[in-house]
Amino acid sequence: MNRRAEPSAGPSQRMLRVGELVRHALADVLSRGDHIDPVLAGHIITVPEVRMSPDLKIATCYVMPLGGKDITPVIKALADNARRLRTEVARRVELKSVPELRFRKDTSFDEGARMDALLRSPQVQRDLDALESHSEDAPAQTPTDKETDAE
DSSP states (O other): OOOOOOGGGOOOHHHHHHHHHHHHHHHHHHHHOOOSSHHHHTOOEEEEEEEEOTTSOEEEEEEEEGGGOSHHHHHHHHHHTHHHHHHHHHHHSOOSSOOEEEEEEOOHHHHHHHHHHHHTSHHHHHHHHHHHHHHHHSOOOOHHHHHHHHO
16 A cells, blocks of 8 residues: 655654754854855854755755845855755765755744734734623633533
């Protein structure tokens, strides 16, 4: 019987584990600061997430320079040095084949700020106030009240 994961099932445990190993190794390489590229040497780069392809051949690395400045030149410099970075990751992680590294901007901070702004919006506050006033109007039923109603 051929078992295939559904497309909406999400990443497998193996993909998550290898992604985390690659993330740690890449973060270690970038934190050492012994870069040939002056753009990379001038930035502190965080690697919040690495997503692996199902065949573990491609690692999409989400990166963000500290402060979020100069993201475009940093990603270009990382892409230009991907081969060297891949070699360094291979030294730190024992894998059958080392994945190709692809770099993307990490948007999780932007998403968090957007969600925070949304939750603070007047429409949400209005709905929360309405919910609170509705719950204050309805008397809370205790278990003994429920038992009395059932009889």
